[in-house]
Amino acid sequence: MNGTTGQTSHPDRVWSVAEHLDDVLAAIRPLEPVERQLLDAQGCVLAEDIAVPLPLPPFDNSSMDGYAVRVADVADATEGAPAVLTVIGDVAAGSGELPAVGPGQAARIMTGAPVPPGADAVVPVEWTDGGTGRGPAAAMRARSAAPQDASGEVRVHRPAAAGAHVRRRGSDVTAGERALPAGTVLGPSQLGLLAAIGRGTVRVRPRPRVVVMSTGSELVQPGEALGPGQIHDSNSFQLTAAAREAGAVAYRVGAVADDAGTLRATLEDQLARADVLVTSGGVSVGAYDVVKETLTDLAADTAPEGSSPVTGRVEFRKLAMQPGKPQGFGLIGPDRVPLLALPGNPVSSYVSFELFVRPVIRTLMGHPDIHRPTARARCTEAIGSSPKGRRQFLRGTYDPEAGTVTPVGGSGSHLIKAMAHSDALIVVPEDLAEVPADATVEVILLGRG
Numbered sequence: 001m002n003g004t005t006g007q008t009s010h011p012d013r014v015w016s017v018a019e020h021l022d023d024v025l026a027a028i029r030p031l032e033p034v035e036r037q038l039l040d041a042q043g044c045v046l047a048e049d050i051a052v053p054l055p056l057p058p059f060d061n062s063s064m065d066g067y068a069v070r071v072a073d074v075a076d077a078t079e080g081a082p083a084v085l086t087v088i089g090d091v092a093a094g095s096g097e098l099p100a101v102g103p104g105q106a107a108r109i110m111t112g113a114p115v116p117p118g119a120d121a122v123v124p125v126e127w128t129d130g131g132t133g134r135g136p137a138a139a140m141r142a143r144s145a146a147p148q149d150a151s152g153e154v155r156v157h158r159p160a161a162a163g164a165h166v167r168r169r170g171s172d173v174t175a176g177e178r179a180l181p182a183g184t185v186l187g188p189s190q191l192g193l194l195a196a197i198g199r200g201t202v203r204v205r206p207r208p209r210v211v212v213m214s215t216g217s218e219l220v221q222p223g224e225a226l227g228p229g230q231i232h233d234s235n236s237f238q239l240t241a242a243a244r245e246a247g248a249v250a251y252r253v254g255a256v257a258d259d260a261g262t263l264r265a266t267l268e269d270q271l272a273r274a275d276v277l278v279t280s281g282g283v284s285v286g287a288y289d290v291v292k293e294t295l296t297d298l299a300a301d302t303a304p305e306g307s308s309p310v311t312g313r314v315e316f317r318k319l320a321m322q323p324g325k326p327q328g329f330g331l332i333g334p335d336r337v338p339l340l341a342l343p344g345n346p347v348s349s350y351v352s353f354e355l356f357v358r359p360v361i362r363t364l365m366g367h368p369d370i371h372r373p374t375a376r377a378r379c380t381e382a383i384g385s386s387p388k389g390r391r392q393f394l395r396g397t398y399d400p401e402a403g404t405v406t407p408v409g410g411s412g413s414h415l416i417k418a419m420a421h422s423d424a425l426i427v428v429p430e431d432l433a434e435v436p437a438d439a440t441v442e443v444i445l446l447g448r449g
Contacts (some may be wrong), residue, residue, distance in 0.1 A: 131237060
């Protein structure tokens with residue numbers, strides 16, 4: 001039985017990439033919204049429409065350091081015949097009581113400060129003598145060094161139009177306007193807007209917790225010496241980083257040995273902190289593929305003596321794709337946590353993550369874009385010997401300006417260096433055995449979206 005749809009799945013059935021993905025996503029629902037402090041909500045998806053409670057800016061304010069004036073008083077000002085105004089005080093950002101500007105008067109004003117009553121324009125300090133009695137000023141003198149500039153006279157050398165250098169109340173957003181719609185991904189600018197309208201917390205769908213584990217007794221942690229037949233564990237690092245890039249809170253578990261009891265115990269330990277479990281390795285047809293052996297039926301009465309009673313079922317499938325033919329998916333534990341079992345070869349594992357795990361993570365987040373963006377590009381080199389009947393995903397480098405993609409490395413699923421030098425996956429459809437040079441192909445753009 002299929003663990004998600006309830007339909008019978010023949011063990012020899014070969015699934016298409018789309019069929020497997022659709023079946024996986026049918027079991028996934030977005031996580032329930034939670035209330036988060038603003039900085040804790042970064043990268044999360046907004047779960048509510050946000051209305052503006054007050055206009056922005058909340059009052060008319062100056063966009064320049066200069067002088068708040070009446071337009072009529074400076075209408076005829078020139079450098080040769082400046083308008084001479086009496087300075088009645090300073091208006092700094094955050095000022096409460098404001099001096100009223102009358103005929104022939106000006107108030108020295110700072111950027112962001114409220115425009116005082118009576119004034120209908122701001123002239124930049126560069127249009128004045130800054131109160132020095134000399135030529136045009138480059139800047140205001142510090143109040144501590146020249147307190148006299150807050151009084152006395154200022155000469156204005158240029159006229160100003162009504163509203164010049166004044167940011168009007170509500171010119172950004174008006175009260176009641178929708179600031180952000182539900183479904184918005186909260187980045188720095190969105191968080192800045194929320195703070196500006198006074199929101200200290202916001203309802204979002206949380207970033208899912210993804211637990212990543214590699215399996216295989218041959219795996220050794222990076223930094224440790226290799227013994228005979230051993231290799232360094234790269235998958236858990238690659239997949240944990242990929243989960244974080246997708247938006248998840250990812251936890252890496254050290255490599256798990258090829259032992260059913262150890263694997264079950266590790267799963268039991270990790271279920272408490274997982275919204276998704278991802279394993280790599282042990283899913284093919286070998287005698288030591290312990291993931292497949294252990295997870296096919298996690299009934300309590302099938303657990304080895306002394307092992308943990310985690311229950312559930314993972315279905316292992318053959319997919320019409322290369323790399324990544326063997327895949328596993330199921331729901332385990334009392335909370336039916338999704339588990340995606342990926343193949344162990346590094347390229348197979350990463351391609352499988354991009355095609356299946358990333359969409360799961362983004363769906364849990366309620367993200368509007370669950371897939372990487374794609375493009376059509378001219379393939380600069382011929383691709384031969386693509387397996388008929390399977391969708392092949394080859395590594396490549398994409399040039400958006402030229403609209404081209406160039407294959408990198410061969411098709412081997414162990415060639416991790418080629419993966420590291422790629423920024424795209426070239427898709428060769430199931431019905432093609434080869435792609436001639438300069439043919440147009442579909443490209444999945446990695447590191448984008």
